[in-house]
Amino acid sequence: MKRQNDHFPTGDAFYSSLRKRYLTASIWQTAFFSALLIAIIGLTALLYNVADGAFGYVAYEYKKDPATFTSIPVNELTRDDLQAILKENLSSGAYKKLDNEQPMAERSQSDLYTLFLERLVQIDTQATWSMTDSIFHGGEIRAEVAKKYPNATLEFRSWLTPQFLTTPMSSKAEFAGVRTAVLGSLWLVGIAIMFALPVGVGAAVYLQEYAPKNWLTSIIQTNINNLAGVPSIVYGMLGLAVFVRTLEALTSGAAFGVTDSNGRTVLSAGLTMGILVLPLMIINAQEAIKAVPDSLRQAAYGVGATRLQTVWYHVLPNALPGILTGSILAISRTLGETAPLIVVGASTFITVDPESPFSKFTALPIQIYNWTTRPQPEFHSIAAGAIIVLLAMLLTLNATAILLRNRFQRRL
Numbered sequence: 001m002k003r004q005n006d007h008f009p010t011g012d013a014f015y016s017s018l019r020k021r022y023l024t025a026s027i028w029q030t031a032f033f034s035a036l037l038i039a040i041i042g043l044t045a046l047l048y049n050v051a052d053g054a055f056g057y058v059a060y061e062y063k064k065d066p067a068t069f070t071s072i073p074v075n076e077l078t079r080d081d082l083q084a085i086l087k088e089n090l091s092s093g094a095y096k097k098l099d100n101e102q103p104m105a106e107r108s109q110s111d112l113y114t115l116f117l118e119r120l121v122q123i124d125t126q127a128t129w130s131m132t133d134s135i136f137h138g139g140e141i142r143a144e145v146a147k148k149y150p151n152a153t154l155e156f157r158s159w160l161t162p163q164f165l166t167t168p169m170s171s172k173a174e175f176a177g178v179r180t181a182v183l184g185s186l187w188l189v190g191i192a193i194m195f196a197l198p199v200g201v202g203a204a205v206y207l208q209e210y211a212p213k214n215w216l217t218s219i220i221q222t223n224i225n226n227l228a229g230v231p232s233i234v235y236g237m238l239g240l241a242v243f244v245r246t247l248e249a250l251t252s253g254a255a256f257g258v259t260d261s262n263g264r265t266v267l268s269a270g271l272t273m274g275i276l277v278l279p280l281m282i283i284n285a286q287e288a289i290k291a292v293p294d295s296l297r298q299a300a301y302g303v304g305a306t307r308l309q310t311v312w313y314h315v316l317p318n319a320l321p322g323i324l325t326g327s328i329l330a331i332s333r334t335l336g337e338t339a340p341l342i343v344v345g346a347s348t349f350i351t352v353d354p355e356s357p358f359s360k361f362t363a364l365p366i367q368i369y370n371w372t373t374r375p376q377p378e379f380h381s382i383a384a385g386a387i388i389v390l391l392a393m394l395l396t397l398n399a400t401a402i403l404l405r406n407r408f409q410r411r412l
Contacts, residue, residue, distance in 0.1 A: 053384030055131040063122040082112035160385035173378035181367040191270025200281030228279040236343030239272030253358030264345025267357035273334040284326025288319040321408040328401035338365040
């Protein structure tokens with residue numbers, strides 16, 4: 001009779017087999033480490049490329065000498081001085097238009113100073129250089145500026161400044177900011193959350209806790225999984241057909257007395273983005289609900305709890321960390337989407353902040369795309385600054401998801 005352990009190698013065969021296993025393990029470990037290293041290098045290259053455009057030398061000139069408008073040094077001008085200079089030197093039509101957009105008396109000193117530079121002094125950027133060139137070839141750049149642009153001022157500039165965050169869009173890159181785009185993105189995220197979160201969690205609860213396990217449920221589940229992979233442009237076409245055109249009376253605000261808008265509003269875009277992330281939110285919520293042990297449900301049923309009480313007081317509280325984490329990560333996708341917003345009607349140039357769901361809007365991805373298509377290199381620099389702002393918003397959302405998950409896990 002053959003012994004049970006005859007198939008195990010012994011002696012030299014055993015050590016040979018052991019060496020082969022260790023060699024295989026080392027090869028796979030090296031492959032996994034190489035994959036991690038490639039990912040880190042790629043991410044580092046991405047971040048460096050963005051930072052390389054957001055900082056660097058800039059050579060610029062004033063088309064008009066500031067001394068022609070005031071004898072007071074520019075850095076000593078007060079808010080009242082700036083307003084008086086603008087009123088005196090701008091045409092009545094230009095001043096009235098600016099005042100209609102936002103009353104001059106309500107503008108901050110920095111806003112008035114920006115208007116002073118943009119409309120009267122008119123900064124003219126002669127050339128820009130990347131951060132890498134500015135650091136390693138600074139001497140050559142200074143010599144080039146002295147030769148080609150003798151009247152220009154050369155300075156090392158960060159295009160990402162507090163003023164950049166609080167200034168609306170402008171036709172001049174030196175005065176353009178991302179305030180309107182940031183507010184538009186926040187409106188989109190807020191509307192998408194308000195729509196997709198309750199609908200997604202409710203659908204996940206029904207499919208996981210109430211729906212019978214039959215062919216119809218299987219078809220619905222399969223289609224939800226498939227919808228999560230549909231290209232975003234398709235959702236943009238859906239939003240155009242449904243929210244912009246069919247429901248125009250609602251999304252334009254006409255049903256509520258708004259008369260100066262059409263269906264291409266931030267509400268239409270927010271609902272479109274909500275539809276876009278809805279399959280992801282349903283799937284994430286289902287996985288979080290599945291992770292709740294069945295023993296918890298059986299214990300609740302054993303003491304006489306109804307299915308609704310079991311779901312509301314036991315299943316959902318235990319699944320909440322996973323639901324919130326998955327939902328916020330899904331919502332963060334809305335910050336980076338461009339195609340659906342273009343189809344729905346996002347503006348590429350807008351200087352007015354969205355003040356209601358029925359306002360015209362733009363978003364950070366749209367603004368970045370618009371700036372990168374411009375031929376002037378200074379627009380590419382502010383696009384890099386806008387990308388850093390977008391990445392910061394994405395990281396903030398992801399950090400919020402982690403903090404919420406940890407907080408609710410401690411409570412449980």
